[in-house]
Amino acid sequence: MTKNILAVNNISKNFGKFKAIDNVSFSLQKGDIYGLIGSNGAGKTTIMRLITQLSPLKVGTISLFDKSINQQALRHVGSVIETPAAFDKLTVKQNLKLIAIQRGINNQDKVKQIIKFVGLTKKVNTKAKNLSLGQKQRLGLAIAILPEPDLLILDEPINGLDPSGIIEFRSLLLKLNQEKQITILISSHILTELYQVSTRFGFIYNGRLIKEITKEELDKVNRSGLLVTVDNVAKAAQIIDTEFQNKFTVIDDQRLLIHSLDIDSSELNKHLVMNNVSVISMTKQERSLEDYYTNLIGGQENA
């Protein structure tokens, strides 16, 4: 049975007459990386602030780990909301030691491990105020993951990172999700990055959750994947099914679409040829998350 890590039910939030969040519901199961997508002011940060109780919740309910949200449940949550927060005058190490004391973590090695994990080893004795924006993001992430949370909430964590930082950050998130089984709720404007890490997506528009979709469904809708043209599609389908376990759609008697761009195409080619299936062509077919988002939002604006 999948475990509900977070359940947001019919939450709404008004700032004066402005309706920032309008009856939003969604849930995260263990292991999800849920990407919240929306333009500036759509309500992504407000949702995250409501979950972490930085904004008082008046309408709707939020459950963490199948229990109504409270301060104790928040112990199992790590978050970086809006900007990473650290004491300017303390060094990277002191800031993390502070969090260790606050969370009752006695293992001193853990601070060192986390510093290494986020790639701040060379900045260990640098004051937080002297860190670059990217380094501050890493410190923010370190602060959030030090207590080994079950749920990580990251609001625009890629902002300020250079290209290599973005790549490292992506692998960090995947490592946290896969190795430490941390469920992640993440928002970003950089949709290509969000696409690469998320397993599910929620689209927010004017405070409403207008669409939820899994990555698999998105790829299917976008018809993204590897388009394979062969002489014997039935046999090819059988081989892919038994050898690769990837989902695919047979398009016609010569073409099939594998719903994943991660498949090793040379390995696939080798297997098909070895089984006497002639491969006529293999082409990557991509429509991006951005295309999907643009269509979705365009549809809303025209509605």
Add this chain to the structure above:
Amino acid sequence: MLNQLRTDFYRLSHTWGIYITFACTILYAAMIVINNVVGGIMVTGDSMAKLNSNDIWTLKNGLNAATLSSSLLVYLFIGIFVITIGYEFSQKTYKNTLVSGITRSQFIISKYLVMLINIFLLTLIYFITSIVSGLICNRSVGTSWSNLLSQTINNSIVIAFFISIVFGIAILVLLLTSSNVAGSIFIVVFPVIISVLNNIANWTWLKYIDFFSAAMKISLKLVTNGQLWNYVIVSFVVLLATIITSTIVIKNKEL
């Protein structure tokens, strides 16, 4: 909450501001005793004259002078307020603190306690410095050592407690205004306003919230037992109301 107290003490111990406050406190106490001067915003000419009438101060005179001058301690200790809770809001680190598992009320109480303990320790250091300075000047005790030491402890407790009430109200001001500066200004202005109102208005109840005068009167045993309880009850009620209101405000605040 214990972890939060430990966290704040760790942070304070790694901040220059607390050591500067410590040094200033020692200098201020030494200056009073060595130079035979009394200063402070609530000190009357009579009380100063009374002390100055002694040509050579004893250690007890020095302690009394330090007590009369203690109203200025509140300004020296503003750094404690800024470092303990002001930084949390100016640097938005409350976002980390408030998801660490403590409740809003625990957050407010722990911040108050950290300030109270720091104020008490620094006040104690202030009075001990006044005694040590007197000893360096080869002055006589002027009373028994046990009296002198118990007065030192008592004065430290009373003065620290009354200063802490103003700091507690400053937490509420900070939360209401979301401004570290407003909280600090409140600490600076509060004793002056009370003192001025006390001089121009005839409100007898004002003396109960004139926390600095109350601290000095109690320390110098200028109040009767009956009045003492009035001061104590009013102070505790104000403190409790401040903590409860601060908790309600932070619970309903967009952080």
